[in-house]
Amino acid sequence: MRDHSKIIYSTMTVLLAMSPLFLNKYWVDVLNNVGLYAILGLSLNIIVGHAGLFNLGHAAFYAVGAYTAAIFNTRFNIPVLWLLPLCALSAGLFAAIVMRPIIHLRGDYLCIVTIGLGEIVRIALINDIFGITQGANGIFGIDRPSIFGISIRRPHEFFYLIWGFVAVSVFFFHRLENSRFGRALNYLREDEVAAEGSGINVAHYKLACFVIGAAWAGMVGDIFASKMTIISPESFSFWESVLLFTLILLGGSASIPGVILGAFLIVGLPEVFRGIANARMLIFGGAMIAMMIFRTEGILPSRPRRYVLPDESSGESRA
Amino acid sequence: MRKILFFTAAFCLIAATTFGASTIKIGLMAPLTGPWASEGQDMKQIVELLAGELNEHGGLLGKKVEVISADDGGDPKTAALAAQKLVTQDVVGAIGTYGSSITEASQNIYDESKVIQIANGSTAVRLTAKGLKYFFRTSPRDDEQGRVGVQALEKFGYKNVAILHDNTTYAKGLAEEARALLEKKNVNIVFYDALTPGERDYTAILTKMKSARPDGVFFTGYYPECGLLLRQKKEMNWNVPFLGGDANNNPDLIKIAGTDAAEGFYFLSPPVPQDLPSREASDFLKAYKKKYGTTPGSIWAVLSGDGFRVLTAAIKATGSTDSDKVADYLHNKLKNYPGLTGTISFDDKGDRVGEVYRVYRVNAKGEFILQP
Amino acid sequence: MEEFFQQLTNGLAVGAIYALIALGYTMVYGVLKLINFAHGELFTIGSYLGLTLLTSLGLSDVFGPVLAILLLAAMVMGLVAVVGALLERTAYRPLRESPRLSAVVSALGASIFFQNAVMLIYGARLRVYPLGILPRTAVNLFGIYLPLVKLLILFASVAIMTALYLYIHKTRIGTAIRAAAIDQGAARLMGIDVDRVILIVFLIGPALGGAAGLMVGLLYGQINFTMGWVYGLKAFTAAILGGIGNIPGAMVGGILLGVIEAMGAAYISIAWKDAIAFVVLILILIVRPTGLLGERVAEKV
CATH class of the missing domain: 3.40.50.2300 (Response regulator)
Known part of the structure; x- marks a missing residue:
């Protein structure tokens, strides 16, 4: 079973890596969008999927990263790829500061607060806060990224940058979810009181997972800004947060392949349905309901953790 | 490779x-x-x-x-x-x-x-x-529209003007353009703010604007909001003249506001094909x-x-x-x-050459009449 | 001072509509612990149905304006209630035993579905209620202008909310709804038909949303297919502000949110109005983590 899925995944990876060779610019650019959503999805997955926290304001962190990149790049001419750590830092710091007082809110209260944060950030950007975001116009003239002096401009070139970043993210989040930290998050998702009782500092872990998710989203913001060369507040609307949230649950929450599949669905399906023009979002909405009814846990749900016991007889334990 | x-x-x-x-x-x-x-x-x-x-x-x-x-x-x-x-x-x-x-x-x-x-x-x-x-x-371009708008406001003889935009790129640009030009001409800007597009109730904004006592209002946003503003202004019994930007050139404006509330509304627009x-x-x-x-x-x-x-x-x-x-x-x-x-004709930047904007007024029947 | 009271009444009128919609969120949440994200779209459907019935039936010619509006309201509420019950049947009932987040995605899907269904049926252009159904006069109360329509709507929403409050607190079914909200399992053991309670909740909530939709159409005239999203988000905020699951809380939250918005616009900044409302919400939640009237019970999963 496991070997089987390994073969499938590696074939898919090879196929994906080769795809720019036989796809035109348009479809490669669609794949680039899928990649960006996949990374954002992975960064949100740690919050929604693993810790079970209701976050419908992820676009706020993404926006902080994108604007950090845009501001530093256009004002101080710092190359965008060098700004990656700074974007991660600013988005992470932002999350730490704003989530600190409200991290103890439960379920749906946390949901509305994250929606509120997303809206506050968007309104602040539109109103040109501190005079640095240039309001609804957005910031334009952001540089394209360059690696070793080669400027990345065309969709095909972006493809390798973005999907390379996806690979790094998959590795990072895979390691993270199998670490002590990841297991602690799962524990507090399943039973917060018991987790607290077992010595897990719940508030601390919740905050930490928000910071990590936000920092990662901030880096995506950097790449997004350099790909678009112009960013404006409408790219970071509530709808964007809803899409990210949905893609996780459609694909399979707390499951890396699930999240990536979710990104394909959420970006790909509306593109594929473009033929039926006006009804495409109607079908999309209907499909969301149907998928949840028939695959409640998402299409590729996360598997229970398996641990091989030292004395050769394999056992299972559920985190 | x-x-x-x-x-x-x-x-x-x-x-x-x-x-x-x-x-x-x-x-x-x-x-x-x-x-x-x-x-x-x-x-x-x-x-x-x-x-x-x-x-x-x-x-x-x-x-x-x-x-x-x-x-x-x-x-x-x-x-x-x-x-x-x-x-x-x-x-x-x-x-x-x-x-x-x-x-x-x-x-x-x-x-x-x-x-x-x-x-x-x-x-x-x-x-x-x-x-x-x-x-x-x-x-x-917006700057041309701003110029024509300010000319119109000057012609109407307003000394205190309120400017309202909706924080979209276009509306804010036009509002800023108009504000800068009006300030040069020593017209008081007694009110300058942005509404949130897509809402229904703008009475709070109108009440605030009314207390600033403008002679005229320049709204640079789009027709759905403008129709509501005109309608709610009428319901408040406030008879201040409104001048709108070119995004108001849409027949739906009259339907939303009602002909009685829309009558006397001025807006800027390139001439419509009918004219x-x-x-x-x-x-x-x-x-x-x-x-x-x-x-x-x-x-x-x-x-x-x-x-x-x-x-x-x-x-x-x-x-x-x-x-x-x-x-x-x-x-x-x-x-x-x-x-x-x-x-x-186009100039070397790709902009269209020539004066395009005109002032329109809504008459008692709700028709858009080109002003001389 | 005059301006203050004018702004207060502006806020109350907006808040009353938020409160009506918020009731739908809070009732469903109370019983199912589900945020019905499609509720805003039910509100939209209400206002579109109102427009269709108003223009096609010509009720006001036969019955006169007052009776016509009442009849119209009854029909709209009834139809939207049916839509609500169908929604529960198809999109939520199969997910009742599933993880809560799956039901939320289903709700979001239903929201997208309804929004686009309305767009396909009625078109993307905004639609306008015919003028002159209700008299367009204004009442002058000590220098405060109040359009008669607004006054009527304020009155109607207070009446609806009072009726609902009495229904929930004084009738047998109301008691059953409250019992199911506290503990579904125990309610079932007490012989309460929980499925029926849920059905009733999904009839009342959408009916109130539909009524709010009709009111917005009559009051402001302009409707479009995306407006449910904006109103829905505001009403959800209001429900949380008052303490979700709590019926008087939704009323208080809605009216408070309307007033906060009007005051924020009047005395701080119009452009920042929505941000101000959210900041106030967050501050209140920091102090009272379950909203103004929410019960402070530790949620044991």
């Missing part, structure tokens, strides 16, 4: 040229869905109508013209994809689009692929300030009415028709679909072309 890339690229190119030889492809990037869908649908109808007429009269350079439309959804990211899609299909030029920030997200993509872009509703000044060789627009004496305009209106049963909703969609007309005229005149030749023709040789919205 490079070799493979090169060969696929070459293959695509050959495939595309042999494929595309029978038609000349012109792209249309329009908000077919999303908040500005009605504008986008009009744009599509108009460009398709004109393309149909052109093909009936023998097409272009002996080939048929094919319009390929792509939906920008009124959103920058979707617009970038739409532009990518058109570029991949080897269009000679692309018409569109409506919103300024949406157009901006697509500009680089067209420019890098040397595809001519003719925007129709994007009035933000900076779009043509970048020195892009292949970018044109048939719409006027143009030229034969092109009246022929176009007749054909549009015959095919779709109505008149075009707003001037912006008609401007996309002009974009199509100048582009095809340039291809015809140069006898070529080469972007450099066509762009050069549009910049330098196309002078006083008879468009649907008046004569068209």
Whole structure:
């Protein structure tokens, strides 16, 4: 079973890596969008999927990263790829500061607060806060990224940058979810009181997972800004947060392949349905309901953790 | 790796040229869905109508013209994809689009692929300030509208003016332009703020504005909000005159406000086809009415028709679909072309030359009357 | 001072509509612990149905304006209630035993579905209620202008909310609804038909949303297919502000949110109005983590 899925995944990876060779610019650019959503999805997955926290304001962190990149790049001419750590830092710091007082809110209260944060950030950007975001116009003239002096401009070139970043993210989040930290998050998702009782500092872990998710989203913001060369507040609307949230649950929450599949669905399906023009979002909405009814846990749900016991007889334990 | 890339690229190119030889492809990037869908649908109808007429009269350079439309959804990211899609299909030029920030997200993509872009509703000044060789627009610029708006306010003799925008790129740009000009002329700006578009109740804003006691209000946003403002202002018994920006040129404004509340409302706009004496305009209106049963909703969609007309005229005149030749023709040789919205010439930045804006007033029947 | 009271009444009128919609969120949440994200779209459907019935039936010619509006309201509420019950049947009932987040995605899907269904049926252009159904006069109360329509709507929403409060607290079914909200399992053991309670909740909530939709149409005239999203988000905020699951809380939260918005616009900044409302919400939640009237019980999963 496991070997089987390994073969499938590696074939898919090879196929994906080769795809720019036989796809035109348009479809490669669609794949680039899928990649960006996949990374954002992975960064949100740690919050929604693993810790079970209701976050419908992820676009706020993404926006902080994108604007950090845009501001530093256009004002101080710092190359965008060098700004990656700074974007991660600013988005992470932002999350730490704003989530600190409200991290103890439960379920749906946390949901509305994250929606509120997303809206506050968007309104602040539109109103040109501190005079640095240039309001609804957005910031334009952001540089394209360059690696070793080669400027990345065309969709095909972006493809390798973005999907390379996806690979790094998959590795990072895979390691993270199998670490002590990841297991602690799962524990507090399943039973917060018991987790607290077992010595897990719940508030601390919740905050930490928000910071990590936000920092990662901030880096995506950097790449997004350099790909678009112009960013404006409408790219970071509530709808964007809803899409990210949905893609996780459609694909399979707390499951890396699930999240990536979710990104394909959420970006790909509306593109594929473009033929039926006006009804495409109607079908999309209907499909969301149907998928949840028939695959409640998402299409590729996360598997229970398996641990091989030292004395050769394999056992299972559920985190 | 490079070799493979090169060969696929070459293959695509050959495939595309042999494929595309029978038609000349012109792209249309329009908000077919999303908040500005009605504008986008009009744009599509108009460009398709004109393309149909052109093909009936023998097409272009002996080939048929094919319009390929792509939906920008009124959103920058979707617009970038739409532009990518058109570029991949080897269009000679692309018409569109409506919103300024949406157009901006697509500009680089067209420019890098040397595809001519003719925007129709994007009035933000900076779009043509970048020195892009292949970018044109048939719409006027915000600074011109600001100037005409301020002239009108001056003519009305207002000493205290309230300015209200809606924080969109376009409306804010116009509001800032007007504020700067008015301040130079020693007119007091007693109120300057932005509403949130898409809401229903603007009484809080009107109450606040009323307490600032302006002689007149300049609203630079769009017609759905303006209709509500006019209606709620009437319900509050406040009789301050309103001047609106060019996004108010839409018959729905009257329906929302009601004729009694809309009467006396002034707005700026390029002249609508109905008010143009030229034969092109009246022929176009007749054909549009015959095919779709109505008149075009707003001037912006008609401007996309002009974009199509100048582009095809340039291809015809140069006898070529080469972007450099066509762009050069549009910049330098196309002078006083008879468009649907008046004569068209472009300057070296790609802006439309000449005064376009007029002042309109709503009469007691809810009709838009061109002011002398 | 005059301006203050004018702004207060502006806020109350907006808030009353938020409160009506918020009731739908809070009732469903109370019983199912589900945020019905499609509720805003039910509100939209209400206002579109109102427009269709108003223009096609010509009720006001036969019955006169007052009776016509009442009849119209009854029909709209009834139809939207049916839509609500169907929604529960197809999109939520199969997910009742599933993880809560799956039901939320289903709700979001239903929201997208309804929004686009309305767009396909009625078109993307905004629609306008015919003028002159209700008299367009304004009442002058000590220098405060109040359009008569607004006054009527304020009155109607207070009446509806009072009726609902009495229904929930004084009738047998109301008691059953409250019992199911506290503990579904125990309620079932007490012989309460929980499925029926849920059905009733999904009839009442959408009916109130539909009524709010009709009111917005009559009051402001302009409706479009995306407005449910904006109103829905505001009403959800209001429900949380008052303490979700709590019926008087939704009323208080809605009216408070309307007033906060009007005051924020009047005395701080119009452009920042929505941000101000959210900041106030967050501050209140920091102090009272379960909203103004929410019960402070530790949620044991």
